[in-house]
Amino acid sequence: MSDQLSAQDLMAAFGISLEEEAVGEPRGVMVIAETTSGAVSEASLGALGLAREIADTFGARLEALLIGGGEESAQALIRRGADAVLLAAAPAECDAAACSSTIASAVQARSPEVLLFGGSDSARDVAPRVAQRLGTGLIGGARQVRAEADERLVVGVVPLFGGRLLGEFACPAKRPQAILLADGAGRIPSEDASRQGEIERLAA
Amino acid sequence: MDFTFSEEHEMLRDMTRKFVDNEVKPLARQIDEEERIPPELMGKLREQGFFGIPFSEEYGGVGAGETGYCIVLEEMGRGSASVAVLLAAHTSIGVMGIYLDGTEEQKQKYLPELCSGEKIAAFALTEPGAGSDAAAIATTAVPDGDDYVLNGSKLYITNGDIADVVTVFAVTDKGLGVRGGITAFIVESSMPGFSRGPREKKMGIRGSGTCELFFKDMRVPKANVIGKIGLGFVTAMKTLDVGRLSLGGACVGACKELIDLSIQHASQRVQFGEPIIRKQAIQWMLAEMAGDTFAMESMVYRAAWMCDQGIKVSRESAIVKMVSSETLDRVVDKAVQIHGGMGYMQDYPIEMMYRDARINRIFEGTNEVQRMVIAGDLARKGRF
């Protein structure tokens, strides 16, 4: 947990309220967790591992948005590093438009500064729609990510021209900085049964 | 002076190159060995519109002009001289006479099917007793009612084995000879009295069909006379003037391909401790091949441009034909030498290209005839 007070915290402390527009800066890392056959997918667990590293570097909270999973999956995410889990019902036939709508609403409600997706066909279907809805950038196909503390920036390394070159991309201004990992680029974290965290059900 | 090709010409080249790489090159050796172009490939050539490249869209052609046509032949020349010659004999001389001197009715009747490749054309001037001395032809055409009756034979006619429509030159007035005595006719292979001899077995361009044509009391309607009666020789010369140019195009393609193959070979062949491309003897050969080819290419496309502008190109096309065929012979000879033993083996395309090249100095008017044309023009004009 971070000792840093956000601008919002400070202003609240001094009783200064701001106009609706000037909300406090986005904070926190959100990772999208998909389920396959009732359990959190490996790709999502891999993304969780990297999300935890980013959160630790920034001193930020890590929330997992779990699509279509229940208590058990939520607990699994907490054991593996999430500070909190938001449960969202999966639209009956997870069509990309409905899914991305769900995710975008959650992002708008929670204002994370970083949004991470594990690499999968469904994530590639959904993440770009989410990013367009939010008017933000998406670093896609990242083989590696690197969190830069002073700038609070996540740099994604992406193969270019079929791997002939590598590009380092970042999203300096728009928020959240969305990253979609390449398949298998995550790092599945180990379980820590002692970890505690909040589970919240998102309003439909 | 803008030396760039137009967008459509670049696209035409690109498309033809891809076609040749995918459909022609893989069959080149088979075409040489089996001495025929497979029907499936003929079908694809038709589909791609290769039989009507220079002709106006008004008559079912592609409308790419002489420049577009030289581009297509250049790319074909990289893959198979037999295929290039099939297209060239059909287009440059087979159809060209009708296109240049035919009546509107004749053009509407014959050109659409010829441009689509449904029907194949040939040009029949040469006879056993009349090669370079084309004026010595003996095939006769005697008027009878609404027809002319043709008797005689033609020799070494390219596409003769498959042609449906043949431009035939016959004597209508022996006394007048070249000036006023020869007439050009559109002959259909279905006309009674038309027959073909067996295909010749040749040194090269073995996939291209060459044979004799025989006319026995063959009736050809008067409506099928091209241009004016007695002025057939003018049609023949006009047609050959344009036709010779495109031969240069095919030679350019063959030279470029030979250079590319030679560079590849020399870069891989290691002797005396290094790739032979590092040896001066080879470098000199490649440099000369490149110099020759650049000159040839520049000349061909300049002449094609002149042709497309409507400028008469008699001397220029004779020069193009003479210089291109002699250049190709030098380039292919060096290519064989660079490849060494491999240049002699049928495992590689070089020996086939060597055999294919030799005809260029002979057909479409021997290089001796070209020299006569050039010198005659120089003498007439009194200067270059």
Next chain:
Amino acid sequence: MRIAICVKPVPDLNTAYVSKSRAELVEQSKRVPNPADENAVAVAVSLRTEGDELVVFTVGADTAVDALRRALAMGVDRAYLIDDPAAQGGDALADATVLAAALNHAGAFDLILCGSNSIVANTGQVGPRIAEALGIPHATRVTVVAVADGTVAIERAGALGAAKLALPALLAVEPGCNTPRLPNAMAVMKASKKAIERPSVVDLGLSPDEVGEAGAAVRLRVVELPET
């Protein structure tokens, strides 16, 4: 039906090479249509029936014209080239914004096709982004397409399986899902006469800060050689 295809001009990897000293791709020939986008054009052409109109859209400079002409030679009727300098150098967000605006500007389309990913960075964002901007359903990695009665039935590569979408919809097609036919000589000559419209960013109702480099959210900071 009105069918739109989005085509991205990309370096020709058959002739380009990597300069080790400058860590950059050196292009040696004209830009070509992204292969998966060519597959998308081929799908559009195969779906075409009497009276349909096919329009291709590209963001690029004059170097994109060749790629457009190739799409036109494959059977597309006309082209939109957004060559406004303000629209160049954008990321997926900026490009999708421009393309969606251009699609709207050109009228309603029943079907929008594009490649599922490009040979540049292979991330496949622009198709889904355009669909979001237009508020229509989309599918990626599409391999088979059949249109009937205002819906499109598709098959997809990978984990996603078959589906049915209501039109209008956007389909991002899998590279290699078909073999585009070589245009014939007649189509090549016709292509050079087909119209290429060049609307400006202002014509499309956008402001310069939404598009191009100014509108890009993601920046490329460094290009390096791969490790091995």
